[in-house]
Amino acid sequence: xxxxxxxxxxxxxxxxxxxxxxxxxxxxxxxxxxxxxxxxxxxxxxxxxxxxxxxxxxxxxxxxxxxxxxxxxxxxxxxxxxxxxxxxxxxxxxxxxxxxxxxxxxxxxxxxxxxxxxxxxxxxxxxxxxxxxxxxxxxxxxxxxxxxxxxxxxxxxxxxxxxxxxxxxxxxxxxxxxxxxxxxxxxxxxxxxxxxxxxxxxxxxxxxxxxxxxxxxxxxxxxxxxxxxxxxxxxxxxxxxxxxxxxxxxxxxxxxxxxxxxxxxxxxxxxxxxxxxxxxxxxxx
Numbered sequence: 001x002x003x004x005x006x007x008x009x010x011x012x013x014x015x016x017x018x019x020x021x022x023x024x025x026x027x028x029x030x031x032x033x034x035x036x037x038x039x040x041x042x043x044x045x046x047x048x049x050x051x052x053x054x055x056x057x058x059x060x061x062x063x064x065x066x067x068x069x070x071x072x073x074x075x076x077x078x079x080x081x082x083x084x085x086x087x088x089x090x091x092x093x094x095x096x097x098x099x100x101x102x103x104x105x106x107x108x109x110x111x112x113x114x115x116x117x118x119x120x121x122x123x124x125x126x127x128x129x130x131x132x133x134x135x136x137x138x139x140x141x142x143x144x145x146x147x148x149x150x151x152x153x154x155x156x157x158x159x160x161x162x163x164x165x166x167x168x169x170x171x172x173x174x175x176x177x178x179x180x181x182x183x184x185x186x187x188x189x190x191x192x193x194x195x196x197x198x199x200x201x202x203x204x205x206x207x208x209x210x211x212x213x214x215x216x217x218x219x220x221x222x223x224x225x226x227x228x229x230x231x232x233x234x235x236x237x238x239x240x241x242x243x244x245x246x247x248x249x250x251x252x253x254x255x256x257x258x259x260x261x262x263x264x265x266x267x268x269x270x271x272x273x274x275x276x277x278x279x280x281x282x283x284x285x
Contacts (some may be wrong), residue, residue: 001065001074008091012075016141017090019058021076022049024120025095028133029069031155036144037137040065044177047263048235054082062086067142069133093136099128103205104187109126114204120260121276122189123163125142126269162270169277170194177284181222181230182248183241186258190276199227201240215240222248229253229283234262253283 015038026041040061041238043049048073062068063086063156070076072094075118083092092227096119103113117127134152138145170178178196180187197220201214222230222244232241232255245252257266266272 009066013259016067016070016137017061017065018137020060020069021052021079021251022069022071022095022120023262024126024269025069025129025133027261028130028155029067029128029137032148032151033137033150034135034147036141036147037260043260044139045260045267046056047257051261052076058088062088062090064088065090067136068092068171069136070094071117072098073097073101073115073117083248091136091140093130093132095129098132100126102192104185104188114115116185116188116204118186118204118258119189120269121187122193123159123166123195123273127156127159127163130159138211162273164267166194166273166277167283171282173281173284177228179225179227179284180280181227181244182219183231183233183236183260184258185254192204199225201244215244219244219247222250231256231280231283233258251283254279258278 015036016033016098018029018033018037018039020029020039021043022040023041023043024043026039029037029039032147040188042058042061043052062083065088068083068088068090070079072090073096076082077092096117099285100121102116104116105113114156128151134148137148176197178194179199180196182201183200184202187196188197190196191198201218227250229251230244231253232238232239234255234257241252244250254280259270261267261272263271264273
């Protein structure tokens with residue numbers, strides 16, 4: 001027979017289960033939820049979210065979660081179906097859908113536009129996402145609302161420090177040099193914040209492989225704009241970039257983290273941002 005005090009202690013230790021479909025959201029949920037949550041990140045650090053395929057164990061984690069956090073902005077294919085198949089009754093929040101999107105023109109002169117899902121490459125958007133996660137945690141676990149608000153304030157303060165550092169770092173680069181050539185089109189939110197123009201080899205998804213016409217046009221642009229360096233991504237195929245550097249004389253400025261956190265110096269959001277901005281500024285100076 002359980003002693004009442006032990007029973008109360010066991011009940012007090014029960015945590016809200018949170019499943020995330022984003023490495024950045026895993027960090028936010030962990031920071032805001034702290035000791036009151038058990039966070040399961042379905043996408044491990046260093047994994048391309050565009051290529052995520054759910055495993056049977058992921059369906060179990062979704063089914064057990066009281067809160068499911070997705071990136072939103074059309075990044076997760078068949079999200080509603082995935083959650084329904086898991087049998088989950090948890091609250092599903094597509095975090096990126098809670099704040100404005102950037103829409104990019106269709107590739108290679110096609111009609112229409114596509115929503116850019118890479119919202120986390122803007123520190124301002126991560127601040128907005130923190131508020132969304134805070135409110136979602138309060139909704140599913142109102143008993144700990146005070147702690148969630150306090151933890152969110154602390155994390156937002158860290159982001160404010162990061163944003164001040166980022167502005168100082170970017171200020172080292174004259175505005176006429178803020179031309180960023182990347183492996184795939186993942187830095188438009190970053191570009192909007194800091195006054196860059198993006199020239200991407202591939203489209204929004206790495207699966208949108210570059211056509212010969214696109215590569216030819218990009219080579220012409222790099223020459224005309226006198227771009228000093230181009231940037232790859234960790235895990236991307238360097239062959240096309242090698243062709244571009246050979247034909248333009250631009251150098252490889254380094255590799256960026258475009259799709260979320262990764263082992264090493266990008267294991268935290270602040271680490272990812274600091275790596276990317278330092279690599280970009282030093283490569284283009």
